[in-house]
Amino acid sequence: MNETLKVIEPTIFELSRPGRTGTLMPECDVPERPTAELLPGVALRNELPLPELSECEVMRHFVRISSLNYNVDKGFYPLGSCTMKYNPKINDQAVLMPGFSRVHPYQPEETVQGSLEVLYRMQSDLAAILGMDAVSLQPAAGAHGEQLGLALIRAYHEHRGEGHRKTILIPTAAHGTNPASAARTGYSVVDVNTNERGLVDVAHLTAQLEKNAGKVAGFMLTNPNTVGLFEEDIETISSLVHGAGGLMYCDGANMNALVGTARPGDMGFDVMHVNLHKTFSVPHGGGGPGSGPVGVKAILEPFLPVPQAAKRDDGTFYLDYDRPLSIGKIAPFYGAFLAVVRAYAYILHYGREHLNEISENAVLNANYLRVRLGETFPVAYDRICMHECVFTLKDLKKHGVKALDVAKRIIDYGYHPPTMYFPLIVPECLMIEPTETESMDTIDRFITAVEKIALEARDNPQLLLDAPHSAPVRRLDEVGAAKKLDLAWSPVGHSVDAVSVS
Ligand SMILES: *Cc1c(COP(=O)(O)O)cnc(C)c1O
Numbered sequence: 479m480n481e482t483l484k485v486i487e488p489t490i491f492e493l494s495r496p497g498r499t500g501t502l503m504p505e506c507d508v509p510e511r512p513t514a515e516l517l518p519g520v521a522l523r524n525e526l527p528l529p530e531l532s533e534c535e536v537m538r539h540f541v542r543i544s545s546l547n548y549n550v551d552k553g554f555y556p557l558g559s560c561t562m563k564y565n566p567k568i569n570d571q572a573v574l575m576p577g578f579s580r581v582h583p584y585q586p587e588e589t590v591q592g593s594l595e596v597l598y599r600m601q602s603d604l605a606a607i608l609g610m611d612a613v614s615l616q617p618a619a620g621a622h623g624e625q626l627g628l629a630l631i632r633a634y635h636e637h638r639g640e641g642h643r644k645t646i647l648i649p650t651a652a653h654g655t656n657p658a659s660a661a662r663t664g665y666s667v668v669d670v671n672t673n674e675r676g677l678v679d680v681a682h683l684t685a686q687l688e689k690n691a692g693k694v695a696g697f698m699l700t701n702p703n704t705v706g707l708f709e710e711d712i713e714t715i716s717s718l719v720h721g722a723g724g725l726m727y728c729d730g731a732n733m734n735a736l737v738g739t740a741r742p743g744d745m746g747f748d749v750m751h752v753n754l755h756k757t758f759s760v761p762h763g764g765g766g767p768g769s770g771p772v773g774v775k776a777i778l779e780p781f782l783p784v785p786q787a788a789k790r791d792d793g794t795f796y797l798d799y800d801r802p803l804s805i806g807k808i809a810p811f812y813g814a815f816l817a818v819v820r821a822y823a824y825i826l827h828y829g830r831e832h833l834n835e836i837s838e839n840a841v842l843n844a845n846y847l848r849v850r851l852g853e854t855f856p857v858a859y860d861r862i863c864m865h866e867c868v869f870t871l872k873d874l875k876k877h878g879v880k881a882l883d884v885a886k887r888i889i890d891y892g893y894h895p896p897t898m899y900f901p902l903i904v905p906e907c908l909m910i911e912p913t914e915t916e917s918m919d920t921i922d923r924f925i926t927a928v929e930k931i932a933l934e935a936r937d938n939p940q941l942l943l944d945a946p947h948s949a950p951v952r953r954l955d956e957v958g959a960a961k962k963l964d965l966a967w968s969p970v971g972h973s974v975d976a977v978s979v980s
Contacts, residue, residue, distance in 0.1 A: 490529045490539050500533035546950045548894050550761075554920050558866045558897035558909030559653065559704065561734045561756035565820075569759060572823035573816045583811040587796050594795035597787035597812065600771075600822045607825075607833065608730065608750060609743020610773030614782045615813040620731050623751025623770030624659035624698075626783065626808055630749055630774060631696045631725050632663060633781040633805050643695040643723065647686055649678055651704045651901040656729060665695060672903055676705045676859035678715055687722040694722050700729040701742065702864035704901040706844065706909070708735075716746025725749065725778075733757040734840050734913065735865035738833025748775045754814075757836075758821035769817035783808045839914035840865040843921060847912050850925050854932045858904040866911035868904050879935045879942050881906040886953065887934065889946035891927035 513522065531539075548555070555562035573579060581590050601613040617623040628646065635643045646660040649670045657667045668686055673679040678699065687694060697719040701709045709715065716726050728742040728750035734757045736742070742750050754760045754769035762768070774782065784804045785797035797812070828836065841864055848857055848867040855869040871881040885895035885908065897909040912921050934941050946952065 494529035563913040564915035569820035609741025628663040883942040887945040
């Protein structure tokens with residue numbers, strides 16, 4: 479690699495000069511009062527080492543650090559399970575309309591009829607897309623949706639006098655949020671094995687249902703599942719679980735494989751979440767704001783949280799709090815409203831007739847990648863996949879190289895790495911999700927890059943072990959970064975240094 483010339487940028491603290499300012503305040507035209515009179519003493523901090531900068535310096539600081547970040551507007555982002563599709567800018571244009579962006583949550587209902595109508599229509603459009611009877615738009619993320627869905631299952635069983643059902647079955651391949659949400663909702667988790675075809679082991683499911691007879695509240699299943707395969711036995715699975723008195727929860731994070739083509743509600747699922755920041759093209763903005771609406775069948779509808787957007791006979795819209803069996807409030811105000819507006823614009827942009835093109839192209843792209851990249855790295859379960867494909871890189875061990883090293887080297891070729899080491903049941907895996915928004919040219923270039931990396935692994939493994947060579951930071955201490963996360967800027971030392979290895 480060529481050494482890139484590193485310009486050492488002064489930090490905003492080094493740039494700071496006493497009295498330098500970026501704002502022009504108007505002359506004070508009210509009597510001045512000491513700050514201590516206006517703010518309680520505990521809120522007063524005199525020793526804050528805030529930098530003093532001009533507007534230009536502040537602008538450059540933020541633009542510079544934002545451009546260090548990788549994003550879907552910059553390049554291909556095949557992070558499996560996350561559906562990092564391109565976010566059409568028409569969605570943002572909808573959000574910029576002042577009728578949406580300038581409303582206040584405490585405004586009287588008659589002044590926000592348009593916004594309430596969007597919530598109402600989104601509830602019914604999403605219900606139609608998922609094959610459900612009702613939808614709550616309140617959850618702020620997929621994991622929050624899981625927790626709501628499980629709380630609804632709990633409310634349902636308690637209402638029927640079966641509150642003793644305290645067990646949730648979850649496949650071993652599931653996303654980590656599934657068992658976490660179940661545990662947080664007070665459930666104990668029982669594992670269900672994945673068979674050699676990458677699907678739910680129905681015999682093991684049957685055995686677990688028998689072993690936990692009378693205790694099962696539900697089965698939490700991702701479909702297509704976390705190895706990117708459609709659960710072909712889904713109807714058998716649903717009737718087994720229903721027969722045991724449990725409900726079927728669908729982790730709908732992989733809805734990009736189904737949208738417009740198939741509906742979880744038709745497969746026997748009673749409740750599910752969907753991630754608007756995955757399937758419905760809402761940006762994954764630095765960890766938020768996301769949105770994880772939950773759809774339910776009629777049996778769970780009475781328990782949905784308040785408020786629900788509703789329509790009166792005279793055609794006006796309102797927020798319905800009069801729901802006696804509701805589990806109550808789960809989020810401030812009305813959910814991530816502008817995320818809902820973006821997703822609604824996206825759905826309208828495709829329309830009922832074209833939504834299926836999303837899933838068809840997502841699945842086609844993933845299968846193209848599966849077949850072509852399958853010549854370089856074995857596919858974990860070598861069959862037609864849905865919207866993503868899992869490869870195992872365990873053969874690289876003979877060169878002393880791991881999936882992690884390949885992922886880091888992918889950064890040098892200008893791409894975001896795929897998901898690594900998930901699902902946990904596949905050794906040394908990379909999970910690649912190209913999404914429908916990528917052209918064949920982009921996918922071809924990516925495949926060529928990974929093919930070159932496979933050759934490098936054989937000929938010059940050190941290149942991979944030291945990667946990335948071109949990124950603003952090199953290898954990070956990933957455990958430290960997760961366990962001792964420190965994102966606060968401090969004038970004493972950069973926090974980034976605190977977690978970097980080299
Ligand atoms: C992303 C994802 C989740 C969690 O969704 P968040 O919106 O990140 O909370 C759950 N399950 C699967 C399979 C996912 O891919």
